[in-house]
Amino acid sequence: MMNNINSSETAMLDFSAWATEKQARIENVLNSTLPAANAMPQTLHNAMRYSALEGGKRVRALLCYAASELCGTDTKVADAAACAVELIHAYSLVHDDMPCMDDDDLRRGKPSCHKQFDDATALLVGDALQSLAFEVLSQTGLCAQTNHQISMLNILAKASGSTGMAGGQAIDSASVGKTISRADLEQMHQLKTGALIQAAVLLGGINGNIVKITALSTYAKNIGLAFQVIDDILDVEADSSTLGKTAGKDANNNKPTYVSILGLTDAKQHAQQLYNNALDALTPFGESALRLHELAGFITQRRF
């Protein structure tokens, strides 16, 4: 799908090297941020490391780093921001997989946290990963401008809470088996997935001026929704072994998705439109927004 995106193979190779470098970088940052596996309490720390390391494509960290490059954000700040966002994301996956939520046994190709450990540990892992995200962002001396640091903490807290990610998850749980409108579906995903993706971009771009931040918001909102539409498409089109999580789960769970509401063809078209909107927002910045441009392609073109 979307063959017209990113026709330049050279750019993609450059991007691939950039992404690989950043993925290794965030892995190192997370590795040194998470408490050591042999630090008390050991089971909890082991389980936190199990759940947050070696995980996924690190799309949120990549978005954060790309925004930081556009806005000239200090590397140390970008590292902390990317780390905090990935920790929040990791916590949300651990809790979402629990029996009382999606009850998913598989995550990133491994047993999910509550399967590998137990439910109590998974609950505490999620709780502690969330705390750690805020601990990382509140390190003394992280930002030369302390008001930036406070803003970052506030953006992340709002994106994670009841009017952000947790709120979206609540609407998602409540919508199982119900017919909901496209607008409601969009709002649910804007909270459940979009809010944290937007936070990733805004945290990376904390050093940007108002013009850049406004553009980044528009970019992030569209790419966040595109991400979710693609996720719904993948849930239908891919299989579990390539997804690294249980495929067909949404349909099996009778959850409304972009595919169930729009159909597969229109869902793909919608993803394309969101992608176009995201790129339009970057136009004023030309080459300096290259990585964000490429990331939009990476997110919407994800092959399985």
Add this chain to the structure above:
Amino acid sequence: MMNNINSSETAMLDFSAWATEKQARIENVLNSTLPAANAMPQTLHNAMRYSALEGGKRVRALLCYAASELCGTDTKVADAAACAVELIHAYSLVHDDMPCMDDDDLRRGKPSCHKQFDDATALLVGDALQSLAFEVLSQTGLCAQTNHQISMLNILAKASGSTGMAGGQAIDSASVGKTISRADLEQMHQLKTGALIQAAVLLGGINGNIVKITALSTYAKNIGLAFQVIDDILDVEADSSTLGKTAGKDANNNKPTYVSILGLTDAKQHAQQLYNNALDALTPFGESALRLHELAGFITQRRF
């Protein structure tokens, strides 16, 4: 027990009026901080309000306000600090009561959150209350000194995480049915209950100088442990209706407690010693630490 504490009835009356005023104050702050019950997603917001409002004696908020009075911390800052600490405490109770943890049906005399709503909602309530705590403390313009604000966020994050409250909870879960030493029990409680109580005092005292903060740390550490020893004593001596939660739970769950390790008499003596240590730390401040002094009595004398 401990009849020699707070013999002045007049001081107790003054304290009682002060505590009642602060309890009403924190209730108002929480009420206006929590999203409205009719704000989307409604069930989640209703459940958050159900879990965080009209709750308990607000010991942590009282400690926070008392420390703020000793250190001349701005009222607005003290309100935010007390609110954030109570939100973290409320989240911990919601998660601790869940079936995969203590599986407790009763909390503060009402059905616990997962009984009143459901497990998925309780999970998200805890998650969202934690985020809200960090949102409250990261409001733009909260502190004139932004480095104070960042310190407050960092203290709360550390106190909540895997080397604080969540870590203590993990050790607690792992210790069921095991024989542990008094030192290990003390360390577990220092994390599980003590860390957040210490955070409450330190956040309230954020405006204090190094002498006051050091003294507050010692005070908080001792009173936090005393609080837990008393909790263990209450679990044996009180009944469910007066406790507002299921009594005898620890013994039934084969959990090590101060009573099971020290025996009832020595546990009471230990509480008295911790109380004395806490008061000793306040000695240099005389009358200006009156409320903290009285709170130590309030915590260790709690009648049922």
